[in-house]
């Protein structure tokens with residue numbers, strides 16, 4: 001088969017590699033019908049994720065058709081159309097029993113395109129298939145479901161649910177990439193009174209308005225904090241979500257939040273950020289962090305099937321499966337191409 005193979009920092013190619021096969025009786029092999037690229041794949045290509053080594057097939061999001069299952073797999077059969085989630089779950093360890101699949105101790109967690117070969121390929125081996133794949137309701141399209149492999153559960157679980165968004169809340173989302181936009185879209189499920197998006201790129205702020213933001217603030221403005229306090233009656237927001245992953249935007253969140261408010265960090269941070277406890281100790285702030293667990297996948301699938309979540313709107317560019325290198329190029333130049341999610345489909 002063909003697959004996107006990582007060959008060290010800055011190097012990837014669409015190579016001919018051996019077809020995957022069932023190795024454990026809990027595995028399934030899935031023919032990839034629709035697949036996408038994540039910002040995390042770009043981090044890997046920069047060399048930021050050393051666990052990914054030369055020869056690894058990239059990708060952790062897909063929709064496909066099961067071709068083969070191990071003897072222990074009960075929930076899916078060859079021929080089934082399934083979502084392959086970015087998080088795999090052994091289903092047995094302490095954390096899986098608490099629905100914290102991201103922290104799985106039994107060999108799951110984020111493994112696809114990281115510790116084992118991933119989904120940017122014609123076929124993918126999915127471990128713990130009963131817990132790591134989801135049969136897809138008929139009325140939803142592959143493209144819609146693909147957005148549930150990573151970005152929607154991340155924005156919803158780590159942003160909206162960790163942030164405890166409630167009806168009437170004012171919500172600030174710092175960073176309006178696919179993850180911040182997913183947080184905006186799913187925050188709206190709780191009827192906040194006001195969603196404010198903050199980004200540096202006007203094109204992303206425009207996207208944020210399309211996804212439901214009521215107000216946008218460019219972080220290049222002279223005093224974005226003052227502006228947001230002005231927009232919230234001088235108090236600050238009830239919930240601030242960090243969806244960038246740099247120290248400055250985390251600090252910004254701590255300045256945007258009202259006393260008693262909540263900060264939900266979603267961004268992946270590579271360097272230390274300052275926590276101004278000398279100012280914050282008195283403000284009754286709650287700060288949460290998290291890796292996506294994908295425990296919300298069944299909920300999100302039901303919302304999709306009921307037409308309550310417009311997931312397809314993330315898709316800005318479409319390619320054939322073998323146009324993988326062109327798709328990477330378009331996605332990596334999001335500033336020029338305005339790409340949010342690029343989707344590759346089997347012809």
Ligand SMILES: NC(=O)c1ccc[n+]([C@@H]2O[C@H](COP(=O)([O-])OP(=O)(O)OC[C@H]3O[C@@H](n4cnc5c(N)ncnc54)[C@H](O)[C@@H]3O)[C@@H](O)[C@H]2O)c1
Pocket residue numbers: 038039040154158174175176177178179180198199200201204219243244245246248249265266267268269290291292
């Ligand atoms: N916690 C998790 O489980 C999880 C899962 C997936 C992704 N992530 C992380 O979420 C973050 C966002 O992911 P994404 O794919 O949307 O990334 P992205 O790079 O597409 O989007 C980031 C956005 O932040 C904006 N930005 C950059 N610097 C800024 C600043 N100083 N002020 C305001 N805006 C700024 C950019 O213009 C861009 O629109 C990343 O750190 C990613 O690694 C976390």
Ligand SMILES: [Zn+2]
Pocket residue numbers: 038039040041060086150
């Ligand atoms: Zn991802």
Ligand SMILES: [Zn+2]
Pocket residue numbers: 089090091092093094095096097103104105106107108
């Ligand atoms: Zn587990």
